[in-house]
Amino acid sequence: xxxQVDHEERRAAIVSALWKLAGERGLDxxxxxxxxxxxxxxxxxxxxxxxxxxxxxxxxMDFISQKVTERVTERVMALEERTPHQILRMCVAEMxxxxxxxxxxxxxxxxxxxxxxxxxxxxxxxxxxxxxxLDFFEQQLSAARERREIPADRxxxxxxxxxxxxxxxxxxxxxxxxxxxxxxxxxxMRHLDTLxxxxxxxHETKR
Amino acid sequence: xxxQVDHEERRAAIVSALWKLAGERGLDxxxxxxxxxxxxxxxxxxxxxxxxxxxxxxxxMDFISQKVTERVTERVMALEERTPHQILRMCVAEMxxxxxxxxxxxxxxxxxxxxxxxxxxxxxxxxxxxxxxLDFFEQQLSAARERREIPADRxxxxxxxxxxxxxxxxxxxxxxxxxxxxxxxxxxMRHLDTLxxxxxxxHETKR
Numbered sequence: 001x002x003x004q005v006d007h008e009e010r011r012a013a014i015v016s017a018l019w020k021l022a023g024e025r026g027l028d029x030x031x032x033x034x035x036x037x038x039x040x041x042x043x044x045x046x047x048x049x050x051x052x053x054x055x056x057x058x059x060x061m062d063f064i065s066q067k068v069t070e071r072v073t074e075r076v077m078a079l080e081e082r083t084p085h086q087i088l089r090m091c092v093a094e095m096x097x098x099x100x101x102x103x104x105x106x107x108x109x110x111x112x113x114x115x116x117x118x119x120x121x122x123x124x125x126x127x128x129x130x131x132x133x134l135d136f137f138e139q140q141l142s143a144a145r146e147r148r149e150i151p152a153d154r155x156x157x158x159x160x161x162x163x164x165x166x167x168x169x170x171x172x173x174x175x176x177x178x179x180x181x182x183x184x185x186x187x188x189m190r191h192l193d194t195l196x197x198x199x200x201x202x203h204e205t206k207r
Numbered sequence: 208x209x210x211q212v213d214h215e216e217r218r219a220a221i222v223s224a225l226w227k228l229a230g231e232r233g234l235d236x237x238x239x240x241x242x243x244x245x246x247x248x249x250x251x252x253x254x255x256x257x258x259x260x261x262x263x264x265x266x267x268m269d270f271i272s273q274k275v276t277e278r279v280t281e282r283v284m285a286l287e288e289r290t291p292h293q294i295l296r297m298c299v300a301e302m303x304x305x306x307x308x309x310x311x312x313x314x315x316x317x318x319x320x321x322x323x324x325x326x327x328x329x330x331x332x333x334x335x336x337x338x339x340x341l342d343f344f345e346q347q348l349s350a351a352r353e354r355r356e357i358p359a360d361r362x363x364x365x366x367x368x369x370x371x372x373x374x375x376x377x378x379x380x381x382x383x384x385x386x387x388x389x390x391x392x393x394x395x396m397r398h399l400d401t402l403x404x405x406x407x408x409x410h411e412t413k414r
Contacts (some may be wrong), residue, residue: 199406
């Protein structure tokens with residue numbers, strides 16, 4: 001199905017152009033027309049795929065989060081020891097702005113977030129994405145609690161939300177220049193490891 | 208000195224107009240001209256106080272954070288028991304979007320933050336504000352550690368940054384609709400109380 005492949009390639013080219021422009025000048029200053037130009041096509045051609053800027057943003061959010069999920073899944077599969085603790089350590093490292101691509105990604109995520117606050121459809125979409133991530137964290141922390149690796153009195157959903165907040169906050173303050181990305185990583189890991197090392201967790205238990 | 212008072216009142220009126228407009232349409236869509244109109248003065252009159260939009264934003268940031276500091280200081284002074292734990296609990300409650308004014312305030316803070324990412328002067332200013340807040344948290348947590356109310360192996364600066372991140376993250380996810388402000392408060396308090404109740408801290412110690 002060569003035609004199918006072509007369409008997917010074009011969509012990917014559009015997202016890539018959008019990503020580049022958003023990184024340069026901020027998402028709010030990127031129009032459909034600019035993106036078409038950046039992707040080497042006419043506005044009409046781009047509108048064959050995305051009728052509105054909103055359609056394009058929703059697709060881009062999904063596309064990028066799918067890529068991140070794929071990358072994280074791949075790295076989880078490559079872990080020697082797939083315990084909740086190791087999986088969460090890996091996710092934390094992937095989510096922090098430790099290289100240029102992730103730095104740009106987190107800047108664009110901030111822009112997405114701000115646009116979503118004033119747009120119901122983007123808001124619903126962002127909310128769904130955040131909820132999925134929270135479900136994932138909760139699931140890992142529930143498994144950890146069952147394995148008695150975190151204390152029984154820690155609520156997995158609450159600790160998941162705290163963990164997501166820690167990652168986001170450390171990323172925001174990184175962009176503000178309060179610490180390096182490596183320092184952010186160290187702090188996030190200490191937070192996670194403290195939860196796993198907290199008394200009430202049976203340290204050596206491995207089933 | 209009636210003239211002096213008048214100037215201060217005018218500046219306050221300008222900030223109040225800016226605040227109102229920023230809450231309605233987002234800070235990025237508020238110009239000097241709009242703000243002058245909102246404050247019931249001409250653009251020329253406003254420019255007597257603030258030559259540029261950037262000057263106005265810097266002043267507004269300082270003005271608002273000064274008001275917050277005054278309110279928090281007042282409430283700290285009113286506490287019956289001024290322990291680090293009680294002071295921090297009070298700060299957490301003040302920083303979360305628990306009423307309409309604070310909700311609007313946190314929305315405007317998010318806008319400030321985003322503008323600062325692309326503006327060196329605003330960035331330096333935001334950074335300084337965040338650093339002062341971090342110093343304050345560190346100071347309270349150091350005092351708590353000296354009183355043996357938090358474990359000796361917890362670094363006060365790191366825990367302060369984690370606490371600020373938790374508050375910011377919970378606020379962001381509140382605006383995204385993941386939880387209510389009351390749920391955010393409950394999670395933040397549990398996080399703080401867990402630190403204070405953590406084994407290694409001498410629970411009953413009060414000097």
